[in-house]
Amino acid sequence: MATESTNPTSTTTQPELDTRAVASAQALAAHIVQAKGHGHGGTAMALAPLSHVLFSRVLRHSPAHPDWPARDRFVLSAGHASLLLYTQLFFTGYGLTLDDLAKSRSLGSKTPGHPEVHHTVGVEMSTGPLGQGVASAVGMAMAARHESAVFTPGSTLLDHTTWVLAGDGCLQEGVSGEASSLAGTLGLDNLVLIWDDNGITIDSSTADTFTEDVRARYRAYGWRVLEIDTPNDLDALEATLRAAAERTGRPTLVALRTVIGAPSAKFGGRSAAHAGGFGADELAAVKTTLGFAPDATLQGLVAPETLEHTRGALTRGDELHREWEADLASWSTLDPEGAARWIAFRGGEFDTSALDSVKVGSPGDLIATRKTNGAVLRALQGAVPLWGGSADLAGSTTVEVDGDRFSATNSAGEFIRFGIREHAMAAILNGIALQGPWRPFASTYLVFSDYMRPSIRLGALMGLGAVYVFTHDSVAVGEDGPTHQPVEQIASLRTVPSLDVVRPADSIEVVAAWRRILASPDRPVALVLSRQDLPVLESHDTTPAGVTAGGYVRWQHGDGNDLAILATGSEVHLAIKAAARLAEDGICARVVSMPCVEWFAEQSTDYREVVLPVALRARVAVEAGRGDAWYRWVGLDGCVVSIEEFGESGSGPQVLRRRGIHLDAVIAAAHATLGAHPGTPQGTSKPLTNEERTS
Missing domain, CATH: 3.40.50.920 (Rossmann fold)
Structure with a gap:
């Protein structure tokens, strides 16, 4: 079984072709945005050297096997820079064409305005709301460590790195700070956050709004911080990125200083480079600077030898995937039972018969639905890939299961303590679900679902099977008063498309609801439960089916x-x-x-x-x-x-x-x-x- 580093060595580099590939990526971004009259080219241009090195030299991925479980994950938290990602997916062989790039932000295209998971091959997460990618990448890294610890302890067979690229806006949003704080506490050394430190936002320079010492903040979170001050030095980029992927017991922040819109002389380093075209004259100047004819067409910006060079990622990826399959076969021989368990886990095979053992009481018994839900979670533990925790309310919401907590020293921990970080908790659940095939759950009081709402919406948009366990479901909360008594939350949650809001009447309905929840892995659920005891109602044979029918x-x-x-x-x-x-x-x-x-x-x-x-x-x-x-x-x-x-x-x-x-x-x-x-x-x-x- 594999025990060596999971960070692959790069293929032989060809400096001239690498330089041409970067220039092509920069010119493509400028050309496409100018041709469409809208879009975000500045960041894609500035980060073209970084993205080329990452996808061609460092990232452990196989374009021909985009669902490879042990692949590195790349999350573009700064989702507006989608052209950066789409260009690399085109160059490295994920199936996009130049025509797809030209149709970006168009109805029905494979290249929507912001990346959408399950829509474009190679996109790991739908991003756009800033900071969400950072927080969900934390969830991906947690789930990856947990899966490896549960199924292949002591081995790197399933080990891989989660990479996330964020801008100044992502790091200003509170959700990224909440999640980064937890990541440091958990010592997620399989997580690398690349910060595009360009000092520019849509309206102005960050000098107006964001003067904190980000590096010191991340060090205080418990992160390792690496610096890149030469954003165009490909070898230096590779060396730093490889160092970032090393396992040191801490997550890593790579602070990368760039100039937005570079190499444009007119727009480089200005807020105007964030969105919109540079104009025909400046586009021609950019193309000339990059070594292309000023009137070069889209096809003229990608020479055949350049594309052949970048498509070397297919060969590199095939080799990585083949080596991993050999290691998997070796493990299957050495530990057939363990391998079978993991294959069943990955295939979504599980047994829900443990629900039959949950005591629902007799008619007239008084049982709070939160208590029955806790019994359900404990009954399903180990039989179903449920994994989650609570925002410091496990005792009250009754979701804590048996076993130890997930921690920096125990990645196999059965329960997650998210701390008092509701928004990050919901975003992390999205990451765990994206990593799959865990069915993540997390719990807090219903009134605090407002803190989680943006991440819940994004999870519903992506069709993720997260379960949000909300207790204390009405003004029956009582003495804590109106700040803790939900009134509008249930109605509000029901307006979210593709989110199932489930409010069981008694313990019988709780158990029946879980049967449908477990059978629907592609829909998030808001499970709304009572704090107060409720009477178990008379039931009949059709009750379970009636519950699953809604x-x-x-x-x-x-x-x-x-x-x-x-x-x-x-x-x-x-x-x-x-x-x-x-x-x-x-x-x-x-x-x-x-x-x-x-x-x-x-x-x-x-x-x-x-x-x-x-x-x-x-x-x-x-x-x-x-x-x-x-x-x-x-x-x-x-x-x-x-x-x-x-x-x-x-x-x-x-x-x-x-x-x-x-x-x-x-x-x-x-x-x-x-x-x-x-x-x-x-x-x-x-x-x-x-x-x-x-x-």
Whole structure:
């Protein structure tokens, strides 16, 4: 099994061809942006020497095997400089063409304005929101170390380096600082952050906004700092990058001084180089400076011998991949059981039968859904590739599993302590999911999901299977008051495309929800759980299937065709109480538990008709949060019992009643909606007033 350094030696360099390759990359960026009239060429030009050396000499990658598990990862955190990445993917043989480069930022192209994972071969992460790439690269490095420690301890077979390229803007965003702090604490020496220290932002020089000593800050985080003051010296770049990839027990910051827009005499070093073309005259001057004809076409900027030289990355990559496969075969012979475990892990093979052992209680038992969720995580430990932790709230959110924490000295640790870094935690989860095939989870209170929102959105955009475990799901939090009582968070999270928001009613629904979550690795989930105990409700054989469908009839009197009461989470038992009270007056109501409206909306029309018949117009929705979106399901003449203002300090039951979530309010809403539909029971009732809702 491999035990040598994972940093490969470079192929024989040819200085003249290397120089031409860099010049071509710089000219391509200037030409394409000028031709399109928009885009970001300045950074791509300045970093062309660095990117050429990295992709052609240093990076452990194989363009012909882009999914190679042991490849180095490269994340362009400064995603606006996408041309830099696309140009190297073209030069090194990832399948892009000059025409693809010319079509950058165009509808339907392989080269969108910012890199998009799963869209362009060779792109490891969707980036653009500054700082996100830095934070997610930390997650990639953590997952890589964890996988290696769990499956091949003492070996470098799975070891590789995560590289991330960031600009001044990335390092100003707080999420990068949060994640970098944790990376230093964890000693992630398989992580290299290259900082493009050009002193320029969109509006001005960093002298106006960013004068801190970044190098000292990263040293204080526990990072090693290396300097490159000669950005065009290819051999010096290679030497420093190779040193950066050495395992020293610390992550490495490479501070690279560049001039944005170089070698343009007119725009170099100016904010104007950040975006937009340089103009026809300056473009011609740049081409001349780089050794091309001033009117050279796109094709004329890439000589056949230059492309042949850079495509040497294919041969180099094949050799690296072949050597690794030989090491893998040797390991499989020496440790067939261990190799089989890793292959099953990589193939997504796992057994969820442990869910059957989770105790859900008997009807009437009082169990907080956060507690059942904790039992689920512990039951699945070791059987399913779940890995995660909490933002310093593990005891309260009950997500801590058995075993040791992940640390600088224990990469096999079963649990991650993220510290009080919610935004970085969510971004790190994205990195862990991208590294794959872990299903990462992380937990905090629902109200703090606001800190995580940008990373949650990016995870949904990338289709990553992260699980965000949010507890303390409503004003029932109680005495901590409105700062800790979520009101708008559930409704807000439901507006994120491709994010499943799941709010189980009881322990039975928690377990059933996890069956669907584990079967859907390409969708993130916000799992919203109660702090307070909730009664285990009567169940039946169709309950698990109903949960995975997102909505189902949990309780019904008669044919249930007089009234539908829709509810989620802790309000389902309240809805059942109300329906039972209404049944005493002869009203046939059905209670629809809707743990996930996204899942329910995906069901067939026939299924939804069974649960919520179109003809059943008298409808009430109940949820302890903002209720605007529920009108989709109850109609304009239905009623929504919700909370439309912030909470206050007091016991949970007191605050819920003060904000209108109580039995009398649900019954009054039922009468109001029944009154809006003549011919149904209680048809003479009047609509509910605001005063009645909150009394």
